[in-house]
Amino acid sequence: MSTPGLFITGTSTEVGKTHVAAMIARALVADGRRVGVYKPAASGCRREGETLIADDAVMLWDAAGRPGRLEDVCPQRFLAPLAPHRAAREEGRRVDAALLRSGLEPCLASSEIVLVEGAGGLMSPLGDDDYNLDLAAEFGLPLVIVAANELGVINATLQTIITAQARAPQLALAGIVLNLATRREGDASLASNAEELRVRCPAPLLATVSHGESEFRERVEWLALACGGTSVVSPRPLPGG
Numbered sequence: 001m002s003t004p005g006l007f008i009t010g011t012s013t014e015v016g017k018t019h020v021a022a023m024i025a026r027a028l029v030a031d032g033r034r035v036g037v038y039k040p041a042a043s044g045c046r047r048e049g050e051t052l053i054a055d056d057a058v059m060l061w062d063a064a065g066r067p068g069r070l071e072d073v074c075p076q077r078f079l080a081p082l083a084p085h086r087a088a089r090e091e092g093r094r095v096d097a098a099l100l101r102s103g104l105e106p107c108l109a110s111s112e113i114v115l116v117e118g119a120g121g122l123m124s125p126l127g128d129d130d131y132n133l134d135l136a137a138e139f140g141l142p143l144v145i146v147a148a149n150e151l152g153v154i155n156a157t158l159q160t161i162i163t164a165q166a167r168a169p170q171l172a173l174a175g176i177v178l179n180l181a182t183r184r185e186g187d188a189s190l191a192s193n194a195e196e197l198r199v200r201c202p203a204p205l206l207a208t209v210s211h212g213e214s215e216f217r218e219r220v221e222w223l224a225l226a227c228g229g230t231s232v233v234s235p236r237p238l239p240g241g
Contacts, residue, residue, distance in 0.1 A: 036107030
């Protein structure tokens, strides 16, 4: 793919992928970049009249300055809060595997950089035979991993990286964003999670986001990362590797 981009994934669901992806889009727009945004499929949408609205797509579209048409941001939308292929079955439909891929095309022509946000983690299914990681690998986009700042984040992040190494070793890993998606009073790990990730992960910790923050405190060169990432997935051995 000639247009540079990033694939934003998460260590799980509800880790704040969309929030972080929107922050990245706003940072790029503030730098004067033309940003395209794409979410291949979304479930748990809400109905407005005859239309299903994906709030994640709306957030991404707004953050990118409303490029193109909202319906192109997420062309496959489903009502049930299930994995997309299951949600589609609830409606007597199927996820269109070809559209998962071709749906990216409308935002390529007018964009300097594209941001693709997956649905769930890398191994969350998008269709009967497709996982988020399959699309990331086919698009060839460096991965940005959004990790929930909570007890257990080290294991969840390393497992995500190991999965990427095993199934798509050719993918560059741009880095990790540690995000406090919900307030976690009394979680002692918050004081050390960032340092543990820096020491243990074979990818840079790009930024830490506190609850409610809408702009990065760190200066991150997102376009440079999109043009090749900072490293391939295995520059430093993982524990036991």
